Amino acid sequence: MSLCLQLPSASAARSLVVTVYLHDDLSDIADAQLHHDYFQHWLDEMHTFTKHPVELIFRRNVPGITDIAYHGLPSTEILQAFTREIGDLISNRIFSFMDKHLLMTRDSYDHSGLNYKAGLAYMKGTTAIASIATYSAPAHEIGHMLSATHEDAELKFNGWICETYTHPRIPARSHCYRYSDQNRANISEYLKYNSH
Numbered sequence: 001m002s003l004c005l006q007l008p009s010a011s012a013a014r015s016l017v018v019t020v021y022l023h024d025d026l027s028d029i030a031d032a033q034l035h036h037d038y039f040q041h042w043l044d045e046m047h048t049f050t051k052h053p054v055e056l057i058f059r060r061n062v063p064g065i066t067d068i069a070y071h072g073l074p075s076t077e078i079l080q081a082f083t084r085e086i087g088d089l090i091s092n093r094i095f096s097f098m099d100k101h102l103l104m105t106r107d108s109y110d111h112s113g114l115n116y117k118a119g120l121a122y123m124k125g126t127t128a129i130a131s132i133a134t135y136s137a138p139a140h141e142i143g144h145m146l147s148a149t150h151e152d153a154e155l156k157f158n159g160w161i162c163e164t165y166t167h168p169r170i171p172a173r174s175h176c177y178r179y180s181d182q183n184r185a186n187i188s189e190y191l192k193y194n195s196h
Contacts, residue, residue: 075109148183
């Protein structure tokens, strides 16, 4: 009897790995509920336009990360602090633009009257923050990490005017729960370029 070990070819695409660090202030919400409400529509959308493998990992109780004291800080400072902590956490790993890290919090940021930010990301980078203030916030910020832009976002109609992911949010509009065609192309190109 002979055994054959088949190795992936050198040209096999590296998976997109999105690790979501759930802030301690989300301890009362189960992973399954967060996955269903905030990430399943994003995963469905990704599978609509790319065959690229995607892994979604939830992590809780990571000292220095899931307990970041973010209340009252500007979103830029929160993202910088998260990025520093992630750098320390993964310092012994080989860097890849296919590894994305998202801090998910309960509350939004930069409150000014009725205005607030639901997230922030480094464009084409590896770190972002998003709150549960809106169901599309994680997909919006992950999109930015994958090169999707506000400029390429669109308004569509799904029975009501809806915004594609990465469109600046206006509460009276609904979510399309998809990227615009141009942002789909941007993401596909990003994955192709960075996955080998």
